[in-house]
Amino acid sequence: MKPTLVLVGRPNVGKSTLFNRLTRSRDAIVADIPGLTRDRHYGHGKIGDKPYIVVDTGGFEPVVKSGVLHAMARQTLQAVDEADIVLFVVDGRQGLTPHDRIIAEHLRQTGRKILLVVNKTEGMRTAIATSEFYELGLGEPCAISAIHGDHVGELIELALAGF
């Protein structure tokens, strides 16, 4: 059975960029416009002899309304339900936001295995990029750069450990 990694996070944190890197495709739509990605998007990848499935999430549903129900689209919640591992992506340049906290709380309640991924950390010191995210209580954050590929291999090794 191929493990399924599901990318979750608020718009514009770099989920689709990471999806493209993990699947070596250009299928996901990467844009400066938040929320442009189609609701769910599946791809296949492999590291060493370990294959995996990646699901990109996004969706057109507005995130301007407050509250948990609006924080994550129903499609995203369905994808999380099918996840072996959730890669919860946050933006290391922007820092921790209220929306991140709501998503984190929601993910925690699903009982899924969650890896906290701090993206856009190229040129930043890991300790500084990750420090404020520890308070989400999701364990040690992984600092990566989806655009440059920094530490993406290590992230996948970590995610697939035990599969």
Ligand code: GDP
């Ligand atoms: P999504 O909405 O979470 O799917 O985010 P996208 O993958 O569409 O990326 C949103 C924006 O962030 C785009 O302009 C990307 O080029 C940019 N981005 C993604 N990954 C990185 C990264 O590692 N470093 C930097 N500096 N920008 C990134």
Ligand code: MG
């Ligand atoms: Mg996207």
